[in-house]
Amino acid sequence: MEQFRTIPCLFKNRALAHPDIMVQAWRGQDGTFITRTYGELYTDVLDFAVALHDLGVTRGDHVGLIADNRREWFISDLAIQALGAADVPRGCDSMEKEISFILSTTECRLTIAENAHQLKKILAGKKGIKSLETVVLMQEPSADDLKEAKKASVTLLSFASVLDSGRTKRNGETSFIESEMDKGGRDDIATIIFTSGTTGEPKGVMLTQANYLWQLERTPYLLYGEAGDVWLSVLPVWHSFERLMQYVAMERTSALVYSKPLGAVMLPDIAEMRPHIIPGVPRLWEALATGILRTVRKEGGVKKALFMFFLDV
Numbered sequence: 001m002e003q004f005r006t007i008p009c010l011f012k013n014r015a016l017a018h019p020d021i022m023v024q025a026w027r028g029q030d031g032t033f034i035t036r037t038y039g040e041l042y043t044d045v046l047d048f049a050v051a052l053h054d055l056g057v058t059r060g061d062h063v064g065l066i067a068d069n070r071r072e073w074f075i076s077d078l079a080i081q082a083l084g085a086a087d088v089p090r091g092c093d094s095m096e097k098e099i100s101f102i103l104s105t106t107e108c109r110l111t112i113a114e115n116a117h118q119l120k121k122i123l124a125g126k127k128g129i130k131s132l133e134t135v136v137l138m139q140e141p142s143a144d145d146l147k148e149a150k151k152a153s154v155t156l157l158s159f160a161s162v163l164d165s166g167r168t169k170r171n172g173e174t175s176f177i178e179s180e181m182d183k184g185g186r187d188d189i190a191t192i193i194f195t196s197g198t199t200g201e202p203k204g205v206m207l208t209q210a211n212y213l214w215q216l217e218r219t220p221y222l223l224y225g226e227a228g229d230v231w232l233s234v235l236p237v238w239h240s241f242e243r244l245m246q247y248v249a250m251e252r253t254s255a256l257v258y259s260k261p262l263g264a265v266m267l268p269d270i271a272e273m274r275p276h277i278i279p280g281v282p283r284l285w286e287a288l289a290t291g292i293l294r295t296v297r298k299e300g301g302v303k304k305a306l307f308m309f310f311l312d313v
Contacts (some may be wrong), residue, residue, distance in 0.1 A: 003217075006209045007183035007247060008045075008082040010216070014253050015042035021228055022255040025273060030042055033273065037072065038253065045165065049079035049177045051166030053155075055134055057110055059084030059183070060270075062192065064111030065104045066118045068092045069237045069258050072138045072159055074246065076112050077191075082181050086189040087240035088204075092118055097116045100125025101202060102194050107131040112159070115139045119149070119156070126152040136162050186210035192238060209239075216251050225277060227253035232275040234261045234284060245279040263291020 004010040010226060019039025024219065028034045036044075061211050063080045065087040067073050073194075080087045088106045090099060092114055103111060107220050109131050113119050117139055126132060134155045141156050149156035170177075186209045194202040225231075233247040234258045235242035249256055252276075259269040270278075294306045 004213060006181065006188065007190060008078055008083065008181045008184065010080055010213075010247075011045070011250060012042065012178065012181060014038060014250060018227060018253045022230075023228075023250070024074065024256050024258070025073050026203055026258040027269075028160055032199065033257075035255075040093065041283040042076070043167075044133050045082060046174060046289070047166035047170055047182070048178050050170045051083045051162045051240055052079055052085075053083055053176075053180075054165065054169060055110055055136075055162070057083055057085050059180075060189075061085040061110075062106040062108050063087050064106070064108040064122075065089040065238070066099060066112075066122065067091070067114035067138060067244075069233050069235075070114070070138070071258065072112075072114075073237055074256070077164075079270075081184075081190055082177055084184055084188060085178060086191055088152060088194070089243075091236045091238050091241065094121070096121040096124050098194075098202065100128045100163050102204070103132060103240055104129045105204060106192055110134045111137065113138065116145050117205045119145055122169050123148055123154065125287060126154065134243050136156055149301070163293065173196045182303075184209065191243075193238065212247055216247060219248050219251075223248065223277075225249070225252040229254040229276040230257055231255065231268070232259050232270065232273070234259045235279060235281065236265060239247060241281075249277075255277045256299045261287055263287050263294070267291050267295075 010031060015038040021038050022035050023041045024036040025033045062219060063085055065076055068091055077087055088102060088108060090102060111122060113122060113135055118266050119135060122135060132154060135158055138159045138160050146156055159200060188209050189206050190209050190212060191207050192204045205231050231254055237243055237246060246256060257261045257273045257275060259266050266288060296304050
């Protein structure tokens with residue numbers, strides 16, 4: 001792998017070299033898959049980065065990112081890093097107290113949240129998060145969401161409106177954000193990932209650009225992958241392993257298909273998108289096996305007999 005100073009610089013290289021290769025796929029409201037190319041994602045990242053800068057995010061800042069695997073997560077992550085800031089990620093299963101501790105410890109002025117449920121947790125702990133000024137919601141906020149945010153003295157914006165404002169402000173211009181990318185270095189903090197806190201207060205682990213790039217420079221010797229491959233994303237993206245896998249997929253100019261670690265969701269996604277690589281852990285494969293066995297037993301007859309025979313073999 002070529003030497004790059006930061007993850008955003010690596011992403012820029014892949015996007016400009018292969019703009020028409022698919023990078024993301026997710027199910028829309030009608031249940032069909034929507035896809036996005038590297039060129040389109042690069043445009044989204046530039047737009048979102050400009051908008052975040054307009055909202056006051058600058059080099060060295062910490063930005064909360066409370067969400068599970070979805071296309072907006074990757075846009076947010078890359079845009080935050082493009083500005084030289086670091087994200088502070090957490091999943092949707094996090095408790096209110098946990099989120100409050102994490103966002104207050106890292107002094108996040110802006111936080112990106114997945115939905116109204118995460119917004120409620122953040123606003124409930126607002127007294128402890130003195131620095132918080134703005135929340136960007138990945139889903140369209142309701143009138144009640146806006147009312148509660150105003151009551152907590154927090155500016156609430158939708159992800160779509162922030163992206164649109166960046167697109168209007170940027171107007172096709174790339175020099176500002178690309179110059180910000182060029183200022184980045186391998187010692188810059190890319191993210192602060194907190195431990196679970198099961199044995200005490202959560203502890204923030206600061207990971208630099210070099211931490212990720214060092215791994216990316218070595219994974220080709222351990223894991224095969226190439227441009228145009230499809231990867232299934234099911235593990236929590238705020239965990240170190242899945243996050244690295246997303247960067248590995250991007251480094252190979254491969255695509256990420258967003259799914260869920262449930263047999264009923266994952267199996268149809270695998271059947272339709274036919275991924276080449278599925279990063280997983282034992283519990284994931286157990287869920288997958290359970291889903292397959294359930295289907296086989298439901299089918300019954302000769303199919304079941306043959307399946308069980310070959311499984312024994």
